[in-house]
Amino acid sequence: MSIEVALRRWERFWFGEGSLVRLAVFRIVMLVAALHGVVNYRRAMFQVAQESTAAYVDRRWDPILALELLGAEPVGMPATAVVYGALLAAIALGILGLFTRTACAVAAVLTFLWIGGYYSLGQPHHDCVPLVFGLFALPFAPVGARLSLDAAWSRRRGRGGEAPLAPPERAPYAALPLRLTQVTIAIGYFFSGASKLAIGGLGWMNGYTLQGIMLEFGEPPWGLGDRVALCAFLSVGLVVAQLTFPLVFAARRLRWFYVPMAVVFHFVSSRTMATGSFFTLWITLSSFVALERVPAFCAERLVRRGWLSRLVWAPILALATFHVLRTCFEVVPGVLALGLVPPFLLAARGGLRAARAAAGGAAPSSAAVP
Amino acid sequence: MPRAILGTLALLALGTTPAPAQNEGAWERRDEPFPERRQRESLRIGPGARLVFRDGALGLRRRGEDVPLPCASPGGTGIVSDVALDPAGLVFVAAERGLFVFHESAEALDRVPAEEGAPPGRPDSVVVDARRRVWVATDEAFGVIDPSSFDGYTFRASDGLEGGGPFRVAEGPEGAFRVASSAGTFLYRPDLAPAPRVTMVELAPSAGAGAVRAAPGRIELSRVEAERSVALRYRVDGHHVWRPLVPPLAIDGLAPGWHEVEVVALDRDLGRSEPARARALVAAPPAMTRSVVVSVALAALALLVASFGAVALRRGGARALPRGLLSAAIAFCLLGQVVAGIEPHAKGWPFIGFAMYCYRYERGDVVHDAGLFALSDGGHARRLGTSELGTAVDSRWKVLRPLIDGGAAVAERYAADRRARFPAFRPAALQVRSARRRLTPEGAVVVAPLVLAHLPLEARHVD
Numbered sequence: 001m002s003i004e005v006a007l008r009r010w011e012r013f014w015f016g017e018g019s020l021v022r023l024a025v026f027r028i029v030m031l032v033a034a035l036h037g038v039v040n041y042r043r044a045m046f047q048v049a050q051e052s053t054a055a056y057v058d059r060r061w062d063p064i065l066a067l068e069l070l071g072a073e074p075v076g077m078p079a080t081a082v083v084y085g086a087l088l089a090a091i092a093l094g095i096l097g098l099f100t101r102t103a104c105a106v107a108a109v110l111t112f113l114w115i116g117g118y119y120s121l122g123q124p125h126h127d128c129v130p131l132v133f134g135l136f137a138l139p140f141a142p143v144g145a146r147l148s149l150d151a152a153w154s155r156r157r158g159r160g161g162e163a164p165l166a167p168p169e170r171a172p173y174a175a176l177p178l179r180l181t182q183v184t185i186a187i188g189y190f191f192s193g194a195s196k197l198a199i200g201g202l203g204w205m206n207g208y209t210l211q212g213i214m215l216e217f218g219e220p221p222w223g224l225g226d227r228v229a230l231c232a233f234l235s236v237g238l239v240v241a242q243l244t245f246p247l248v249f250a251a252r253r254l255r256w257f258y259v260p261m262a263v264v265f266h267f268v269s270s271r272t273m274a275t276g277s278f279f280t281l282w283i284t285l286s287s288f289v290a291l292e293r294v295p296a297f298c299a300e301r302l303v304r305r306g307w308l309s310r311l312v313w314a315p316i317l318a319l320a321t322f323h324v325l326r327t328c329f330e331v332v333p334g335v336l337a338l339g340l341v342p343p344f345l346l347a348a349r350g351g352l353r354a355a356r357a358a359a360g361g362a363a364p365s366s367a368a369v370p
Numbered sequence: 371m372p373r374a375i376l377g378t379l380a381l382l383a384l385g386t387t388p389a390p391a392q393n394e395g396a397w398e399r400r401d402e403p404f405p406e407r408r409q410r411e412s413l414r415i416g417p418g419a420r421l422v423f424r425d426g427a428l429g430l431r432r433r434g435e436d437v438p439l440p441c442a443s444p445g446g447t448g449i450v451s452d453v454a455l456d457p458a459g460l461v462f463v464a465a466e467r468g469l470f471v472f473h474e475s476a477e478a479l480d481r482v483p484a485e486e487g488a489p490p491g492r493p494d495s496v497v498v499d500a501r502r503r504v505w506v507a508t509d510e511a512f513g514v515i516d517p518s519s520f521d522g523y524t525f526r527a528s529d530g531l532e533g534g535g536p537f538r539v540a541e542g543p544e545g546a547f548r549v550a551s552s553a554g555t556f557l558y559r560p561d562l563a564p565a566p567r568v569t570m571v572e573l574a575p576s577a578g579a580g581a582v583r584a585a586p587g588r589i590e591l592s593r594v595e596a597e598r599s600v601a602l603r604y605r606v607d608g609h610h611v612w613r614p615l616v617p618p619l620a621i622d623g624l625a626p627g628w629h630e631v632e633v634v635a636l637d638r639d640l641g642r643s644e645p646a647r648a649r650a651l652v653a654a655p656p657a658m659t660r661s662v663v664v665s666v667a668l669a670a671l672a673l674l675v676a677s678f679g680a681v682a683l684r685r686g687g688a689r690a691l692p693r694g695l696l697s698a699a700i701a702f703c704l705l706g707q708v709v710a711g712i713e714p715h716a717k718g719w720p721f722i723g724f725a726m727y728c729y730r731y732e733r734g735d736v737v738h739d740a741g742l743f744a745l746s747d748g749g750h751a752r753r754l755g756t757s758e759l760g761t762a763v764d765s766r767w768k769v770l771r772p773l774i775d776g777g778a779a780v781a782e783r784y785a786a787d788r789r790a791r792f793p794a795f796r797p798a799a800l801q802v803r804s805a806r807r808r809l810t811p812e813g814a815v816v817v818a819p820l821v822l823a824h825l826p827l828e829a830r831h832v833d
Binding site: 011180191194200208209212213217 | 807812
């Protein structure tokens with residue numbers, strides 16, 4: 001491959017046209033993930049700021065390299081409160097899409113400082129790595145072109161009395177944040193698998209290792225603590241899946257295997273290991289999903305297709321919504337029920353329409369699909 | 371060469387002194403015969419759980435029902451000769467095939483490993499005192515074990531122990547112990563001598579002013595002196611495990627930066643000195659020093675900017691330059707992540723690498739799961755979340771370690787703060803406990819936990 005060809009592919013990959021709706025949804029998803037991480041870490045950050053750490057806590061400031069180079073030290077109140085407030089405001093503006101690019105840039109910088117500061121009090125973790133890279137890439141893309149107050153305002157204004165501008169569908173640089181997040185995730189999974197083999201050797205997959213790691217957390221569910229052979233099988237699958245994850249770039253269809261596998265892996269590990277929910281990494285897997293097609297996808301399976309499809313997909317989507325809401329917001333169970341309702345309502349609505357259409361001798365109209 | 375002789379030579383090389391002063395008044399010959407072994411039918415070990423004794427074997431009764439009591443060690447326990455209950459709830463069993471430990475939360479008896487200084491031989495009798503020291507008499511030796519680490523000390527003639535095996539031990543009056551040997555019956559009173567003391571800890575190479583600049587990844591203890599001690603232990607950076615201090619005195623595998631080494635001296639009764647502390651600055655490997663990392667990163671970034679910028683200018687003129695610079699930034703991010711994946715370092719976050727959970731477990735290994743427990747007066751244990759007071763950040767050890775080191779005072783403070791948030795919180799004791807599971811082909815077997823700290827509280831909860 002000549003350098004010229006390589007450069008063109010590079011530029012097409014990073015700066016080529018992409019769906020603006022997908023970018024906008026991704027912007028909102030990433031900022032919600034940032035909000036989750038920032039709010040989760042607030043207690044420890046405010047304790048340090050208020051110097052209210054008790055005698056029974058061992059807390060030392062060991063800054064990450066970036067903060068060390070900046071000469072950053074833990075700050076007291078009210079500086080921490082101001083930073084926290086500014087961060088929440090930037091995230092909120094970014095989600096709403098007001099001064100979108102500026103808000104995303106501010107959110108990226110402050111999120112990096114907030115999470116980096118939290119990690120400097122304990123030890124850094126891996127779940128926020130794709131989030132940070134994705135956030136920093138957002139301002140370089142036209143993130144405010146759709147699903148934003150900025151876009152609504154500029155379309156209403158139009159130009160010199162002409163009709164309001166039609167919303168654009170695609171634009172250059174729109175894929176940049178999603179691509180950078182995708183590649184970061186792929187690098188992470190690959191080196192996770194490679195490190196296990198390089199450091200632990202092939203014996204890492206002996207079954208006892210995975211069993212032992214789960215047991216460090218407590219009693220693993222589903223009898224995994226008693227099944228060495230099953231753990232060995234899962235170990236092989238885990239390492240192979242991690243090592244081969246970059247194949248998602250070789251064939252798009254492989255995403256139908258690797259992305260659900262990653263989702264299931266992090267769900268299972270959150271239940272069986274001391275890794276935590278890895279919620280932010282989980283959410284960044286949405287970079288592989290055609291987000292703008294999700295509503296039509298759900299409607300297709302809940303409304304247009306037959307009962308079997310509704311029976312299968314309604315619980316899946318309801319549980320997925322339930323889990324995301326619970327993990328992200330730790331909301332009370334009553335509110336969680338709200339997340340269960342829409343998929344079942346849609347499925348019931350589709351079923352009623354199909355029944356009426358069958359009774360009337362006609363197929364359900366596709367115009368009924370929301 | 372027997373370990374005891376090697377250990378003695380090591381101690382002399384380290385500059386520790388034997389402790390003849392401890393023998394004054396510690397031993398008293400008794401004319402009465404050694405008391406007969408107490409015959410028990412059962413022993414309560416926890417809420418609803420009893421050990422049942424039958425013809426030299428142990429059984430378990432839970433809530434009135436007899437259940438099997440297997441042994442996690444091949445070959446079982448053999449004939450059981452004695453049992454002792456620890457204030458923290460552990461049960462120590464002296465048996466034909468060794469010393470075993472059990473807990474009401476365990477599924478099987480587990481052999482106590484023969485760690486540094488533990489008395490060798492076949493155990494005959496066992497006593498646990500109020501300070502949770504496990505006194506063991508075997509057919510060869512008499513000694514004491516620390517149940518939080520299973521290391522200990524074996525008494526010698528220089529400690530005032532007369533005669534040889536077989537030995538027996540039983541409780542005596544007022545905290546003393548009856549010890550029988552081939553020379554007769556004696557009353558041993560521990561803790562009479564002044565506490566041991568570490569008088570010098572010297573790290574190498576010295577850089578003056580109390581600090582040491584050590585080699586990459588390593589700290590060397592060049593000299594340690596102590597008074598009234600028979601053994602030394604060390605730990606690094608407040609780790610909860612104190613390790614035996616034996617030559618060669620080098621601690622490897624340390625991350626770059628400042629590290630604190632603490633050394634304590636132990637006397638024969640496992641009395642511990644105040645820790646002596648020394649600090650050392652462990653150098654980073656030359657390629658990982660901050661100046662090199664930052665210089666290389668800046669050089670790489672400059673090279674990428676120059677390359678992509680030049681290409682952009684050639685292909686599209688000044689208008690394409692921003693795209694070239696962005697390409698350089700993207701390439702820098704990807705290159706940094708790949709380099710971190712090969713040479714991970716946590717301080718480089720978000721260029722952190724992904725070498726987590728790369729260690730291995732093998733068959734027979736023990737998996738630890740440490741936690742904080744609240745115990746009621748009735749012995750019920752409830753695990754507490756260490757992050758509920760917003761304190762643990764990312765590691766439970768940031769709460770567990772201060773509780774282990776701080777003792778009762780820190781435990782009371784923790785309990786008071788927790789009670790302020792949860793008013794019904796009034797346990798009889800806090801316990802830092804490391805649950806253990808032994809990995810076997812048939813699955814993980816729950817064995818007795820390590821109780822790292824047992825902290826009775828003043829405010830009590832009654833079941």
